[in-house]
Amino acid sequence: MAKDDSTVRCFQGLLIFGNVIIGMCGIALTAECIFFVSDQNSLYPLLEATNNDDIYGAAWIGMFVGICLFCLSILGIVGIMKSSRKILLVFTPNLFLKQMLERYQNNSPPNNDDQWKNNGVTKTWDRLMLQDNCCGVNGPSDWQKYTSAFRTENNDADYPWPRQCCVMNNLKEPLNLEACKLGVPGYYHSQGCYELISGPMNRHAWGVAWFGFAILCWTFWVLLGTMFFWSRIEY
Amino acid sequence: MPPLWALLALGCLRFGSAVNLQPQLASVTFATNNPTLTTVALEKPLCMFDSSEALTGSYEIHLYVLVDSAGSRNASVQDGTKTPLSSTFQQTEGGRTGPYKAAAFDLSPCSDLPSLDAVGDVSQASQILDAYLVRVGANSTCLWDPNFQGLCNAPLSGATEYRFKYVLVNMSTGLVQDQTLWSDPIRTKWLTPHSVIDTWPGRRSGGMIVITSILGSLPFLLLLGFAGAIVLSLV
Numbered sequence: 506m507a508k509d510d511s512t513v514r515c516f517q518g519l520l521i522f523g524n525v526i527i528g529m530c531g532i533a534l535t536a537e538c539i540f541f542v543s544d545q546n547s548l549y550p551l552l553e554a555t556n557n558d559d560i561y562g563a564a565w566i567g568m569f570v571g572i573c574l575f576c577l578s579i580l581g582i583v584g585i586m587k588s589s590r591k592i593l594l595v596f597t598p599n600l601f602l603k604q605m606l607e608r609y610q611n612n613s614p615p616n617n618d619d620q621w622k623n624n625g626v627t628k629t630w631d632r633l634m635l636q637d638n639c640c641g642v643n644g645p646s647d648w649q650k651y652t653s654a655f656r657t658e659n660n661d662a663d664y665p666w667p668r669q670c671c672v673m674n675n676l677k678e679p680l681n682l683e684a685c686k687l688g689v690p691g692y693y694h695s696q697g698c699y700e701l702i703s704g705p706m707n708r709h710a711w712g713v714a715w716f717g718f719a720i721l722c723w724t725f726w727v728l729l730g731t732m733f734f735w736s737r738i739e740y
Numbered sequence: 741m742p743p744l745w746a747l748l749a750l751g752c753l754r755f756g757s758a759v760n761l762q763p764q765l766a767s768v769t770f771a772t773n774n775p776t777l778t779t780v781a782l783e784k785p786l787c788m789f790d791s792s793e794a795l796t797g798s799y800e801i802h803l804y805v806l807v808d809s810a811g812s813r814n815a816s817v818q819d820g821t822k823t824p825l826s827s828t829f830q831q832t833e834g835g836r837t838g839p840y841k842a843a844a845f846d847l848s849p850c851s852d853l854p855s856l857d858a859v860g861d862v863s864q865a866s867q868i869l870d871a872y873l874v875r876v877g878a879n880s881t882c883l884w885d886p887n888f889q890g891l892c893n894a895p896l897s898g899a900t901e902y903r904f905k906y907v908l909v910n911m912s913t914g915l916v917q918d919q920t921l922w923s924d925p926i927r928t929k930w931l932t933p934h935s936v937i938d939t940w941p942g943r944r945s946g947g948m949i950v951i952t953s954i955l956g957s958l959p960f961l962l963l964l965g966f967a968g969a970i971v972l973s974l975v
């Protein structure tokens with residue numbers, strides 16, 4: 506494949522265009538992952554305590570992957586423009602590495618910090634229930650139906666559910682404690698907090714996942730073309 | 741909603757004697773958390789003893805609680821001289837060996853009752869609650885307090901059926917004037933262990949399967965392409 510052929514030029518142009526897209530996607534992926542990691546709704550302690558916060562780790566990885574993608578796309582553009590084999594070869598092992606990193610299975614690290622997680626969960630729920638006027642996941646009946654650490658700590662007659670489930674006055678005291686304990690409508694929050702937790706988490710996590718996936722699909726074709734180009738250009 | 745007293749007056753079948761009436765659970769739309777693990781909220785006997793004519797003199801209503809068993813329908817709350825029993829929670833082992841007196845309160849005149857609709861007004865809420873219902877099992881500290889004087893309305897046991905009875909006592913003679921029937925058995929709640937809650941997220945969604953299969957096959961194709969490129973360049 507001679508370097509000055511018009512078809513080669515066209516192919517080079519295509520590959521450079523592909524790399525430009527990869528670079529821009531890398532920047533966008535980094536930005537989105539930073540947004541997810543920054544935890545705008547302060548819900549991370551809840552996710553952490555479920556021992557299932559892989560998506561959080563994936564977002565961290567995505568951040569660096571985005572940066573890598575950007576740098577590598579620059580490298581790719583330079584390499585293709587110079588049609589140099591040496592530069593392009595650096596591209597491919599890094600990409601394999603990136604794909605492996607993005608898909609690794611999270612072996613849960615040995616859990617020796619339950620107290621930390623419990624504190625995080627408690628603080629988060631307290632803040633959530635007071636701030637969003639909700640109670641429990643499905644409603645205050647959660648506390649009435651199931652055993653819980655809360656139930657072992659607090660007797661049922663005085664605390665059918667946490668105080669934060671009561672409607673509060675301006676002094677952050679229940680409007681009427683007896684009415685709250687009895688479940689009189691208007692004196693306790695009857696709706697659950699699940700929608701408020703799942704909404705932001707779902708949207709952001711799926712954004713990270715789908716965008717990362719789209720980039721990978723695109724990158725696949727660019728890589729294939731680059732390999733073909735690499736095998737064809739002369740030294 | 742018509743005034744409470746009118747509803748209750750219409751519900752009375754016989755004039756003067758309340759022998760055919762039973763204590764009722766507080767309205768489920770008013771006190772939604774009822775019965776709980778350790779408490780039961782009952783309607784006070786409004787217009788039960790004095791529906792036909794107002795009572796003169798001073799009277800008190802005594803509430804007796806009994807664990808439901810074979811002979812509980814006919815259990816008596818007075819001794820041979822028509823004096824009401826003064827058994828306590830501790831003496832009767834929480835109502836298992838006989839009825840115990842859980843609460844005593846004054847009789848409200850039939851014509852002087854607040855409407856339940858006004859409970860939304862915070863300033864009237866306490867008064868309305870106090871006039872409408874009595875919460876059995878509300879006092880969680882009296883069993884452990886050696887200095888406690890008065891009637892110990894201790895928390896009930898979970899998953900147990902209880903019967904209740906109101907007794908009208910004439911304070912000047914100290915004798916039983918009238919009494920309701922024993923209520924139907926009312927069962928307190930029981931807690932489900934939280935470990936049985938199934939956290940399996942369900943079957944895999946279609947999107948996840950698509951992503952996984954595409955992402956799985958792409959690197960394989962990439963590997964083939966890479967191997968092909970190497971082979972072609974060596975040839």
